[in-house]
Amino acid sequence: MTAKMSPLDIQNRLDMLEARAQTHIDVPQIRAMLYGGQDKWDTQRKIVEILSKDSVFDKSRRSFMTRKERYKRGLAMTHRVFELQEVHKWSDADAAWVIRNMDEDVAMVLDVGVFEPVVKNQGSQKLLETYGELIANKGIIGCYLQTELGHGTNVAGLETTATYLPETQEFDIHSPTLTSSKWWIGGLGKTATHGVVQAKLILPGGKDMGPHLFFIQLRSLKDHSVLPGIMLGDIGPKAMGGYVANDNGYARFNHVRIPRENMLSAFAQVMEDGRYVRPPHAKLSYGSMLYVRAHMISTMGWAIAKAATVSIRYATVRRQGTKGPDGLEKQVITYSSLYYRLLPLLSRAYVFLFLGQNLVEMLAAMQSQLTTGDTSLLAEMHATSSGLKILASATAIQDIETARRSMGGHGYSDFAGLGRLYADHLPGATYEGDNFVLDQQIVRAAVKSCKTLLGLKSTSALTPSTAYLRLLLPEFYDTQHATEFPEWDDPNTVIALLEKRAARIVEARTLVVDCDASMDQRVSRAATEAFVAVQVGKMIQSLRSHLAESEAAVLAKLFNLYLLTTVESGLVDLLSFGIFPQNAERGRDLTGGLRTAIKQLCLELLPEAIGLTDAFGFTDWQLDSVLGVYDGRVYEALWARAQTEPLNASEVPDGYEVSDQPLCRCSMSD
């Protein structure tokens, strides 16, 4: 039976062509802005083209591979990146970008993302002399061993010991218990040759100085065998097939000796005789930790962008239900319940991508201040990056699933690609600080600022991340309850509302005696959203300096959609603190005006949706989704992909006859 071209297949393409024709924006202009410049886009596009043509990076069989095969494929990819780097003269930064963007969480991600910056920033001069070059050239591969079987969040509770032995000027690294086994360590299971171990420093005499970092070799560079006294292994598969190619591993140390200079000495040092000394500029080294988190914001932004691209493309060509005047069923994206789910998600992709760019810039500014010994920006950067980390990871996880679910049954196919994206981004809520634990830090900082403000009765101590607290001062505080609704199309009034909400809830948290069980989550969310809202306001203002008028106008609407849906998700706070007018008439939904404004914005943005997702610049190879194909031919893609399923290789499946008996109990002639 040959597959005749269905009317629906032809319609798929027409719908996509039509949607592209409808878009009013100049896609390349917005794309350049998203990539931080046309030249960056050009470079990355060239790289992606090279990768997508190289069979090592082929994705067509990965759905059918075992973990062992995926791990092996990951190694081959990693290896190939460095070969290609030489051939194409990519910079180290470009190669690192490839490692992070080749759509596979390989061990090397941890090397370039964590191990390398930590050693570079915190290693002693002597250590860097020995290993600096090797690390830079990938002569060794590193991992970061902090978490243990028994301890993650509570770093102070780590059980691994590093005992200083003045006689030999060595540290003795030891895992005293089962629960002190290092666990979850990316790249450790089978790949890494070296690592940085977090262990309790024990001074001669037995004094426990708490956790410090130590550089340690794990495997031989001759034959990759595990070094004596060390026990290493892979911790097994991850939930939902996530991180499949990464060998997150465990390690146990049986009195392993390392030289004194292997202690990373940026924070502290042990002298030959065992004296403990702190260096003057310890905080200098904090930068490398913030760097990891700052990167997460963009990573999450790109993940939402992928989910938005796939789901909006599919919803544009999928037709289902009511027939229109043209005799065709409606494109599902035209149903309000659908665009209401997908367009806000698109706005969040844009916001997080720009926030990520800003954060990296702020970080660079802080880094250069730090070199002059000025640590004033540190606390602020810490607060900002923690808040954004929580918001971006929690949002991305939810948005990817919203996008997947919006695609009905086909969204549940592995070939749709969003299940994989979800599984790989899910642990972002847990690593780099569990979100629920980080909430508490945000709250603590906000409450502290609030107390200072209420004490001083001045805004002098406020930073950008707590600027909203100014609204608690008498000159800003509305004693009356709100009686008028904000102008929903004026970002400034909307931002003010979100700042007011943060101010009121932080105030309540500061004054409360017996705090309820969900308040910290609410406070943390409100504080971060107020900060982000102000940033979004600045983004709106600066649009015209990057874009022509019509493009700027569309993005301004998209950003306003972000603001309005943020208000919508915070309505309970707004209503319960009296920031919303409260004289409802019978049958009147107080929140109706806001919601109608959201619907209106969505309708205005609908014709731009395909253009706005095209601007992310993903190729079909990058998305690897049969439902997100650029040309819209989703049915043909689904069909073709299903034919590659190994179960389809034989007509009667292996195992159908179990111990000579067919599954059916009796037989009957056909």
Next chain:
Amino acid sequence: MTAKMSPLDIQNRLDMLEARAQTHIDVPQIRAMLYGGQDKWDTQRKIVEILSKDSVFDKSRRSFMTRKERYKRGLAMTHRVFELQEVHKWSDADAAWVIRNMDEDVAMVLDVGVFEPVVKNQGSQKLLETYGELIANKGIIGCYLQTELGHGTNVAGLETTATYLPETQEFDIHSPTLTSSKWWIGGLGKTATHGVVQAKLILPGGKDMGPHLFFIQLRSLKDHSVLPGIMLGDIGPKAMGGYVANDNGYARFNHVRIPRENMLSAFAQVMEDGRYVRPPHAKLSYGSMLYVRAHMISTMGWAIAKAATVSIRYATVRRQGTKGPDGLEKQVITYSSLYYRLLPLLSRAYVFLFLGQNLVEMLAAMQSQLTTGDTSLLAEMHATSSGLKILASATAIQDIETARRSMGGHGYSDFAGLGRLYADHLPGATYEGDNFVLDQQIVRAAVKSCKTLLGLKSTSALTPSTAYLRLLLPEFYDTQHATEFPEWDDPNTVIALLEKRAARIVEARTLVVDCDASMDQRVSRAATEAFVAVQVGKMIQSLRSHLAESEAAVLAKLFNLYLLTTVESGLVDLLSFGIFPQNAERGRDLTGGLRTAIKQLCLELLPEAIGLTDAFGFTDWQLDSVLGVYDGRVYEALWARAQTEPLNASEVPDGYEVSDQPLCRCSMSD
């Protein structure tokens, strides 16, 4: 290195023992109630014991299997169930229970769950004479072919045709296009021998009568080969490794002939000469469709119960952070952010399990009414089961992930078991009616009832699922806004609040001119939650007839926690319709009282949490979770399981040396 017993390992067991000792409830009493009687529990427990000792049902290697191997394992399990049924003289109902509860979504689930009831209820006398026995004895295996590549929700849009040929008294089944390929059909890809196909009936002369059901043989019963004119295959892997053992498949028909009596004739029949006739009691057959949905409520309830058991057990033995007076870090379940996430989830498991029981009873009542031609309960059952299907599936998905995430990094291990549970329950939001599409049906029914009520000014037309609308009548309607908070410990006032919310929002939806994009979701949710709240009220009242006083008291608290957290999740509606008092003082959170009551209830329930999860009666084999082990020895279980990872079989991984070059670029002596 041998694993010395860690202090933390010992503490694990002590903590679990202590938690069990603390529980005030008599676990077996509550367990019997959950299982619908002690005898049912006894039967099912015996069955589970047999399965868990049988190597065919062993789960220890499944994390490492390919889909092909998992499919094969599923076949072997299915086969074994029927062998065991003979050995142990299980009833057919017991065997069907095993198929649904053996923790693998095999093809046979669709046979016993959909195919068999549909054929039984809707097949002609003649069809049942030929196939009835065979189906009951699993002599043939069936599937249900409705969805197509191009159509799911919109059944009217299906393209497959069944053209009646009076000359031969046959139907010609045909797939005219690529998009008319049947798709997603459970058990079709490799297993099923027969199926029920949904196709457009075309009468002689060409009249299209819309979708009807046809019984069709797909594969030979001699050698399982695909019959001529039919093209079958597996559609490929599912997202996140879900439904891995099920061969959801596709089918295309090239003018396949089937005899006239193969049309399922409960709704309609085609006579020999091609005349179309409807039978008198068509609606009789609706029961079988409702049955599938009613079952989903319990299934979702058991899934939440598993997630609650695993996460609460782990949170009981996991210690992290602040040290208490005993020198030990706190059990994480004692952190408010943790118990606030887990205990409401536990309450939902209980509520859905009891709702599922009720629904099955209501269904039986309706079925016996139907046999007398009384269809009065049908519309009500349809509304109720749709609303509960949306609520249960959406809630279960969210709760499983909340539980998984609460376990920090270890929750992301495949061995923790909740990732698998999530992936397998995820499509519940999509099949049996996409939740967002079903929302519209709920809204339509509610608005219709509301119009009738406002027109008649009487409650005469209200059914249990719309009883809340009575609150719109003048005698119940509070013209004043609420000025006092409800008594949070009095379920009746809380239920009244949820009913009021439903009434007000349905009224607003009925009166609204331009509906916003999220209102239908809100209306649907509010209506269903009001119905459930009333049911929960009844459950509370009937507790004492099943349980002793102390057990009844604990469950009453648990149910009240359900009610309060439902109110919490509906706060926006309550506040925006003025059902909550609204005169906030400065810095006062209007919702604080409710939230404090929730915290208080959680604290009271905390000592009972382990007992309440034990009452679900899961064995370690059923849960298959290293973090949910009965004895609390989570670290030992995690360690032991990691050792089984295939990557750990060799010290240097396969593929480490790529094309004779190690991954490390240069080598250096160790």
